[in-house]
Amino acid sequence: MAVNRSDGPETPRSLQQHWEDVYAARDPGEASWYQTTPTASLSLIRASSVSPSTKIIDIGGGASTLADHLLGEGFSDITVLDISANAIAGAQQRLGPAASRVQWITADITTWQPETQYGIWHDRAVFHFLTNAGDRDAYRAALTRALLPGGSAIFSTFSLDGPERCSGLPVQRYSPESLAAELGCGLTLVESVTEDHHTPAGAIQRFVYCRFTR
Ligand SMILES: C[S@@+](CC[C@H](N)C(=O)[O-])C[C@H]1O[C@@H](n2cnc3c(N)ncnc32)[C@H](O)[C@@H]1O
Known part of the structure; x- marks a missing residue:
């Protein structure tokens, strides 16, 4: 997969x-998506009837603080996957010695081959x-393979009235219903909430969060 520079020569990279x-x-x-506390994600994870030993994977977790908070809540089997090694290095640096309690995968979710199953995606x-x-399609294939039957999938995307781009890339915006239809994968939508995310630069971005069960 390639993207074109939006700020320079038309060289695919x-x-x-x-x-x-x-x-x-x-x-x-300083990233627009940064959250000190991922409140909505944590709330939906807690609502998923999980135990501290539930295997949790954060797809595209980047340098999110979600892993820090999950460790703080006693979760013991946390994996963070991201396409960027720099993002993962940033999270590991922030966590310090606690980073060794998290499993880190540098991979593109559209080509990743899961080797185990998770209770929370x-x-x-x-x-x-x-x-x-x-x-x-490739993402759904990974999700289908990696989410345990009875497991929960928690997704957050820009909502229909959210931004059209992020980080210089176009995005597909969703409602809970359109996200459920797009995902398929035998997932049932259990609940959804919207969140007005305040970026570090002071903008407001509307997200929709959905909790699904399989
Ligand atoms: C907008 S950031 C969100 C980061 C994090 N989930 C959060 O909420 O703070 C998007 C993240 O997805 C990662 N990413 C983008 N495309 C990806 C892909 N195909 N596979 C894995 N990670 C990807 C990026 O490196 C980045 O860390």
């Missing part, structure tokens, strides 16, 4: 390089970058 450059250019806490602001049907 890899999606991974795009995200490596994004994370190399600034401190993770979490994705905030990653699926909405997949504007190509083939990439969404």
